[in-house]
Amino acid sequence: MTWQTANVPVPLSKYEAKHFKLEIDGKVATITLNRPERKNPLTFDSYSELGHFFRAAADDEDIKAFVVTGAGGNFSSGGDVFEIIGPLVEMDTAGLMRFTRMTGELVKAMRACPQPIIAAVDGICAGAGAIVAMSSDIRYGTPESKVLFLFNKVGLAGCDMGACAILPRIIGQGRASELLFTGRPLRGEEAERWGFYNRLVPGDAVLAEAQAFARDLADGPTFGNAMTKRMLQMEWAMSVEEAVEAEAVAQALCMTTEDFARAYRAFAAKETPKFEGN
Known part of the structure; x- marks a missing residue:
């Protein structure tokens, strides 16, 4: 199994995204996971492209903040069942290691990216989608949103893409343990109360609120x-x-x-x- 290696130019304003939607408004770039008919799942190629994109952000002098969101009322359903999970079952150990390291590179790139990343989360935010939200610096959510760390539901461990390191630092060890052991949904109001969301916003306003906050940061020092x-x-x-x-x-x-x-x-x-x- 192979996947695309994106050639991301600097400045990022010249980049034509293939596996997500990219919009730039002044000093703020909005990344939209854009397969709404499937609740915006991630694929081998979108993992890879997003990782390369955030790595390139370190050298961009014009973009000062990022917003990550999903199209069609959902953030992301996580790794695509048929495009990722199916092929993984057929891979050997070496191939599986290449995949898990590649997905981890996305988290490393987001954390190394010097610009703040704000996630605007609505609807389903599951699996790798929950990891993308977790790896952002700030999270805005909606009352209707559901965050699910689903790895144990497919027979895997909760230690995926840095979840066991990052999630306890956001919501605490006990709460993170509960979510990673059970895969149960973390709904909007509870997510804000636990500190996963910085702010709870109505669904029709969450993206605009996140972008406004990003603009404030982009206008700062x-x-x-x-x-x-x-x-x-x-x-x-x-x-x-x-x-x-x-x-x-x-x-x-x-x-x-x-x-x-x-x-x-x-x-x-x-x-x-x-x-x-x-």
Whole structure:
């Protein structure tokens, strides 16, 4: 089994997506999983293309924030049963390892991408779709949405694409254990109460709200935002003492930026700072 390796140019505004819909509005790019007739499942090719796309984002100077969503009232039903699960049953161990490492690369790319990623989740958000939402930095959901980590339902472990590392850090060890052992749905209000969603929004407004939040971040000190994301990631593996020292270095570096000087001049003049990301 082979799958596409995408050649993603920088700037991303020149990229023509093949396995998802890409819309760019100023400094915000919206990625839409776009197979609504099947509730937007992921395929070998869409996994691969999304991973390459987010890797390329590190070198893009124009896009400052991403929104990820799904078409037709659902986020994503996860890995396509017939296009992924069926072929996996026929693969040897080496092929299966290539697949699981490739899917994990998508999560690594999303976490390494310096721009904030906001997920706008409605309807079904299952399996690998739940992982994409989990791997985003911010999640907006709807009361009707259902998040399901379904891996045990197909005879697999819950430790898929970093779920056992990332999900407990969002909702806590006990709650993550429950979802990963049972595969039960995490519905909208409970997801917000547990901290999986940052905000609960009506279905007809969730994408617009997520995009508005992304625009606010894109208009902010984006060098500082990227540093915040990087340190949130790096400090998982640090002691408190190491984290305090690492943040001292990171913040000193941010203090060398022109945005820091712009903020000082604006505050001194009683004006609102206009950040440019440098």
